[in-house]
Amino acid sequence: MPQISAQKKQGAGSARQLENLARRYGTPLYVYDWNTIAAAWREFDQELTGIPHLICAAVKANANLALLGGLARLGSGFDIVSGGELARVLQAGGVAGRVVFSGVGKTRDEMDAALQAGVLLFNVESAPELALLEARARARRRPAGFGIRVNPNIAAPTHPHIATGLHRHKFGLTASAALALYEQTRASRWLQARGLSFHIGSQILDSKPLAAALVKILPLVHHLRQFAPLEYLDVGGGIGIDYRHGRAVPVRPFLAPLKKHLQASGLTLLLEPGRRLFAAAGLLLTRVLYIKDNARRRFVIVDAGHNDLIRPAFYDAYHRIAPLRPRAGAARRVDIVGPICETADFFARERRLAPVRAGDLLAIYDAGAYGFSLSSNYNARPRAAEVLLENGRARLIRRRETHADLMALEMEL
Numbered sequence: 284m285p286q287i288s289a290q291k292k293q294g295a296g297s298a299r300q301l302e303n304l305a306r307r308y309g310t311p312l313y314v315y316d317w318n319t320i321a322a323a324w325r326e327f328d329q330e331l332t333g334i335p336h337l338i339c340a341a342v343k344a345n346a347n348l349a350l351l352g353g354l355a356r357l358g359s360g361f362d363i364v365s366g367g368e369l370a371r372v373l374q375a376g377g378v379a380g381r382v383v384f385s386g387v388g389k390t391r392d393e394m395d396a397a398l399q400a401g402v403l404l405f406n407v408e409s410a411p412e413l414a415l416l417e418a419r420a421r422a423r424r425r426p427a428g429f430g431i432r433v434n435p436n437i438a439a440p441t442h443p444h445i446a447t448g449l450h451r452h453k454f455g456l457t458a459s460a461a462l463a464l465y466e467q468t469r470a471s472r473w474l475q476a477r478g479l480s481f482h483i484g485s486q487i488l489d490s491k492p493l494a495a496a497l498v499k500i501l502p503l504v505h506h507l508r509q510f511a512p513l514e515y516l517d518v519g520g521g522i523g524i525d526y527r528h529g530r531a532v533p534v535r536p537f538l539a540p541l542k543k544h545l546q547a548s549g550l551t552l553l554l555e556p557g558r559r560l561f562a563a564a565g566l567l568l569t570r571v572l573y574i575k576d577n578a579r580r581r582f583v584i585v586d587a588g589h590n591d592l593i594r595p596a597f598y599d600a601y602h603r604i605a606p607l608r609p610r611a612g613a614a615r616r617v618d619i620v621g622p623i624c625e626t627a628d629f630f631a632r633e634r635r636l637a638p639v640r641a642g643d644l645l646a647i648y649d650a651g652a653y654g655f656s657l658s659s660n661y662n663a664r665p666r667a668a669e670v671l672l673e674n675g676r677a678r679l680i681r682r683r684e685t686h687a688d689l690m691a692l693e694m695e696l
């Protein structure tokens with residue numbers, strides 16, 4: 284069973300510090316380590332030395348302002364999928380000229396806000412979306428840089444809910460449909476074909492599909508460049524992490540083939556990592572409320588619920604879980620569950636866990652991506668607080684919500 288010491292290498296704080304934070308800010312509590320995030324960002328940046336590139340952190344993985352601000356100071360760009368994420372990036376000091384706007388359902392208001400801000404690129408996913416973008420660019424007298432998201436029809440070995448690169452998925456367009464759109468917009472004053480994008484899925488641990496998608500798409504890129512001044516090739520995100528063992532997954536095997544194929548192209552590589560930047564840098568601290576034995580099963584009931592971390596319920600995702608202070612005695616199989624009235628409210632099933640008692644703290648590891656950002660107020664539960672460690676110093680970066688916060692937007696009859 285991995286102990287806190289395993290996590291300590293990543294700098295997420297000693298057991299004592301985490302206990303103090305839990306006492307001070309309560310549980311459930313998200314704790315992130317800034318140095319781990321910065322190191323992951325720099326790993327991408329360094330591996331791409333030698334070719335023009337821009338790393339656009341995927342905001343949907345973790346949208347906390349303090350983290351976005353820190354990334355902006357490193358020089359990061361951002362991949363956004365909504366007007367809300369654009370507002371967050373700008374608020375955090377991000378540069379609009381380093382923002383790419385992805386997503387299949389951008390609204391007119393979201394396009395207007397992004398045109399106003401001056402984002403680098405709209406990654407467009409359909410013909411009607413491109414038509415609306417042209418209309419809004421014309422109305423606002425601001426040319427829009429765009430790329431079409433092409434669906435390479437490549438299977439990514441991952442959970443079906445987070446695979447996106449097949450024609451049966453809603454994302455992107457076929458190469459021929461994309462080509463037709465680029466051709467149609469050649470004469471437009473208000474649309475500038477500046478890029479092309481794809482994103483084949485998330486939590487991918489095999490480097491081959493990404494390179495395969497690139498190789499499949501390069502002929503289209505070369506063809507397009509005969510008439511469109513493409514500058515950017517956006518290969519999306521999707522690099523996974525090792526949720527089972529917490530071992531670092533190097534990014535080089537993913538990036539080296541991209542680098543090789545793009546070296547001589549003069550194109551700027553855009554990369555949109557989310558999970559690989561944030562996941563291993565965060566843990567969710569939760570306190571054991573009760574131990575309950577029912578029939579032959581033991582349930583460890585904790586104060587975090589699937590409203591706080593929904594990945595196990597959503598994707599059957601695995602997270603390492605360990606007591607901060609393992610007690611002596613034999614580990615046994617338990618279900619670690621939350622207080623919410625849903626059978627899907629679990630963090631682990633039939634998992635070997637060292638002995639725990641009510642009041643003990645558990646760390647749920649690798650929760651820094653798609654943890655807080657997917658959290659909700661289900662069961663009228665205030666969302667958790669978030670703390671950031673930097674060089675061992677802790678800072679509250681989002682206070683715990685109150686019941687009053689949750690009711691503040693409603694009108695009583």
Ligand SMILES: *Cc1c(COP(=O)(O)O)cnc(C)c1O
Nearest residue numbers: 341385485520521555556557558
């Ligand atoms: C979600 C998403 C990403 C980030 O994916 P990760 O698996 O977190 O790296 C990047 N680009 C697009 C278009 C996305 O939808």
